[in-house]
Amino acid sequence: xxxxxxxxxxxxxxxxxxxxxxxxxxxxxxxxxxxxxxxxxxxxxxxxxxxxxxxxxxxxxxxxxxxxxxxxxxxxxxxxxxxxxxxxxxxxxxxxxxxxxxxxxxxxxxxxxxxxxxxxxxxxxxxxxxxxxxxxxxxxxxxxxxxxxxxxxxxxxxxxxxxxxxxxxxxxxxxxxxxxxxxxxxxxxxxxxxxxxxxxxxxxxxxxxxxxxxxxxxxxxxxxxxxxxxxxxxxxxxxxxxxxxxxxxxxxxxxxxxxxxxxxxxxxxxxxxxxxxxxxxxxxxxxxxxxxxxxxxxxxxxxxxxxxxxxxxxxxx
Amino acid sequence: xxxxxxxxxxxxxxxxxxxxxxxxxxxxxxxxxxxxxxxxxxxxxxxxxxxxxxxxxxxxxxxxxxxxxxxxxxxxxxxxxxxxxxxxxxxxxxxxxxxxxxxxxxxxxxxxxxxxxxxxxxxxxxxxxxxxxxxxxxxxxxxxxxxxxxxxxxxxxxxxxxxxxxxxxxxxxxxxxxxxxxxxxxxxxxxxxxxxxxxxxxxxxxxxxxxxxxxxxxxxxxxxxxxxxxxxxxxxxxxxxxxxxxxxxxxx
Ligand SMILES: Cc1cc2nc3c(=O)[nH]c(=O)nc-3n(C[C@H](O)[C@H](O)[C@H](O)COP(=O)(O)OP(=O)(O)OC[C@H]3O[C@@H](n4cnc5c(N)ncnc54)[C@H](O)[C@@H]3O)c2cc1C
Ligand SMILES: Nc1ncnc2c1ncn2[C@@H]1O[C@H](COP(=O)(O)O)[C@@H](O)[C@H]1O
Numbered sequence: 023x024x025x026x027x028x029x030x031x032x033x034x035x036x037x038x039x040x041x042x043x044x045x046x047x048x049x050x051x052x053x054x055x056x057x058x059x060x061x062x063x064x065x066x067x068x069x070x071x072x073x074x075x076x077x078x079x080x081x082x083x084x085x086x087x088x089x090x091x092x093x094x095x096x097x098x099x100x101x102x103x104x105x106x107x108x109x110x111x112x113x114x115x116x117x118x119x120x121x122x123x124x125x126x127x128x129x130x131x132x133x134x135x136x137x138x139x140x141x142x143x144x145x146x147x148x149x150x151x152x153x154x155x156x157x158x159x160x161x162x163x164x165x166x167x168x169x170x171x172x173x174x175x176x177x178x179x180x181x182x183x184x185x186x187x188x189x190x191x192x193x194x195x196x197x198x199x200x201x202x203x204x205x206x207x208x209x210x211x212x213x214x215x216x217x218x219x220x221x222x223x224x225x226x227x228x229x230x231x232x233x234x235x236x237x238x239x240x241x242x243x244x245x246x247x248x249x250x251x252x253x254x255x256x257x258x259x260x261x262x263x264x265x266x267x268x269x270x271x272x273x274x275x276x277x278x279x280x281x282x283x284x285x286x287x288x289x290x291x292x293x294x295x296x297x298x299x300x301x302x303x304x305x306x307x308x309x310x311x312x313x314x315x316x317x318x319x320x321x322x323x324x325x326x327x328x329x330x331x332x333x334x335x336x337x338x339x
Numbered sequence: 340x341x342x343x344x345x346x347x348x349x350x351x352x353x354x355x356x357x358x359x360x361x362x363x364x365x366x367x368x369x370x371x372x373x374x375x376x377x378x379x380x381x382x383x384x385x386x387x388x389x390x391x392x393x394x395x396x397x398x399x400x401x402x403x404x405x406x407x408x409x410x411x412x413x414x415x416x417x418x419x420x421x422x423x424x425x426x427x428x429x430x431x432x433x434x435x436x437x438x439x440x441x442x443x444x445x446x447x448x449x450x451x452x453x454x455x456x457x458x459x460x461x462x463x464x465x466x467x468x469x470x471x472x473x474x475x476x477x478x479x480x481x482x483x484x485x486x487x488x489x490x491x492x493x494x495x496x497x498x499x500x501x502x503x504x505x506x507x508x509x510x511x512x513x514x515x516x517x518x519x520x521x522x523x524x525x526x527x528x529x530x531x532x533x534x535x536x537x538x539x540x541x542x543x544x545x546x547x548x549x550x551x552x553x554x555x556x557x558x559x560x561x562x563x564x565x566x567x568x569x570x571x572x573x574x575x576x577x578x579x580x581x582x583x584x585x586x587x588x589x590x591x
Contacts, residue, residue, distance in 0.1 A: 207498070334576065
């Protein structure tokens with residue numbers, strides 16, 4: 023079987039579960055597509071998963087209320103082993119990237135990381151992924167009958183739900199003790215569209231001048247466009263914005279229809295997180311800024327003058 | 340106590356990627372220590388500064404050239420280095436068995452690993468090593484303190500941040516914000532030349548690759564590169580909005 027570990031939050035199946043299902047349907051491997059739902063109080067999630075897979079396995083346990091890498095790895099490896107899964111798909115979220123290697127070691131399987139495509143070629147699973155700060159696309163083949171894959175979020179199109187719900191089965195698990203004690207949780211909540219899901223992203227760099235400038239220019243323009251807000255590491259390091267908004271190598275990867283870079287120089291580490299956007303707009307006072315080489319539309323000018331004019335123009339219509 | 344810090348040599352971010360015969364060719368490129376790894380080295384050195392009984396061992400698995408990266412780390416202050424020489428790069432799962440074998444034979448208590456490589460954008464080695472050793476792990480750590488055998492820290496998770504505690508032995512993956520890595524000083528660069536650098540052939544570990552790289556290609560997305568004159572902000576704004584609506588058709 024193809025085992026998909028369905029990610030979810032706040033009672034909703036995550037977009038990644040739909041993307042992984044499409045990868046499973048298209049990869050050309052045989053066997054029922056099986057979604058595994060881990061958590062506590064996850065009946066609503068399991069019901070949504072039932073519309074995607076051929077079957078759904080549910081572990082609804084208090085012990086699974088909060089994620090832990092060792093607990094998750096043990097659960098997934100156990101189910102994969104008992105169900106004789108030949109392919110295990112895990113979301114490329116922070117947690118997925120963290121426990122998937124443990125699953126691969128437990129199953130003595132190769133790990134295809136951050137896949138943007140997945141194809142069975144004569145019985146061997148091949149994936150493409152980006153390397154060298156997303157400048158190179160590499161094709162790799164997994165050597166072995168069982169393969170663990172993490173799927174890059176946002177790279178594949180989400181699957182459509184089936185008309186009829188698949189059967190759900192409860193599973194029993196033997197879980198290890200937690201060894202990392204979480205003493206506090208700080209969630210970064212935003213009223214805005216989530217960065218990873220947004221069609222339009224407006225991002226600000228050091229060129230916005232200050233935390234106040236960021237609010238006025240970047241949030242102001244994002245409000246007019248119904249966009250998500252992103253930031254460069256320079257802005258995050260300066261304490262103007264939370265880390266959750268950072269786009270780039272050490273932040274989030276986004277692939278929106280339009281990415282508007284406001285006062286951003288275009289360092290490779292930033293480009294690696296947004297360079298696959300469909301259309302890139304750059305506003306920068308330095309005509310030689312590297313960002314213009316990556317831009318579809320560029321305006322050379324002061325963001326303090328250009329962005330308010332853009333906001334005015336959008337308000338007109 | 341012994342700390343193992345993993346060191347990877349990567350392409351300098353300012354360098355462009357050269358290709359040869361369908362593969363990335365680094366032979367003529369400038370390589371540097373992965374910034375991510377410098378955070379781990381710095382953290383280990385700070386712990387040793389506070390407790391002189393700690394030994395800091397740097398490990399690289401890679402080509403002979405990685406010696407340069409290890410020398411840099413020795414010049415930062417690491418006590419000694421181990422290079423597992425390996426001509427063709429190994430995949431993460433295979434590398435993790437080399438690292439865990441070294442950790443066992445060196446009787447390591449704490450391993451620092453970069454949060455994600457600058458060239459591969461992988462995040463797997465720390466977790467894979469932790470699994471092989473049956474140790475706990477904390478990834479993406481941005482703050483860390485040690486008290487006896489207890490680690491306390493802050494790290495990034497899906498929904499934001501968490502503070503945590505865990506007991507040694509453990510694997511910690513590092514990231515930006517953890518500290519400000521020091522620069523090697525000239526006297527320390529001189530001293531580093533005399534520090535121990537042990538070389539082991541990867542063949543002695545008997546690992547088999549789990550992945551095969553089939554091909555690689557540089558992607559260049561064609562951009563329109565339409566420049567709009569910003570002298571008159573109102574006109575520029577109107578033109579940009581018009582182009583986004585009617586040429587690119589990406590906004591309503
Ligand atoms: C290991 C590592 C990982 C990294 N990861 C990331 C990452 O994930 N994300 C990331 O973003 N960076 C990352 N960086 C940092 C990256 O190298 C750059 O330093 C950073 O992206 C620069 O941010 P910036 O464009 O805001 O600032 P700057 O480079 O300072 O650029 C500011 C720009 O604003 C323009 N400007 C100034 N004033 C105005 C004005 N009034 N009007 C118009 N334009 C103006 C300037 O011309 C300049 O081009 C990383 C670096 C390293 C070493
Ligand atoms: N061949 C290697 N030798 C030493 N350290 C490595 C090697 N490969 C990966 N690492 C370490 O693991 C980190 C992340 O790599 P990975 O988990 O493979 O993405 C790097 O920053 C290094 O700390």
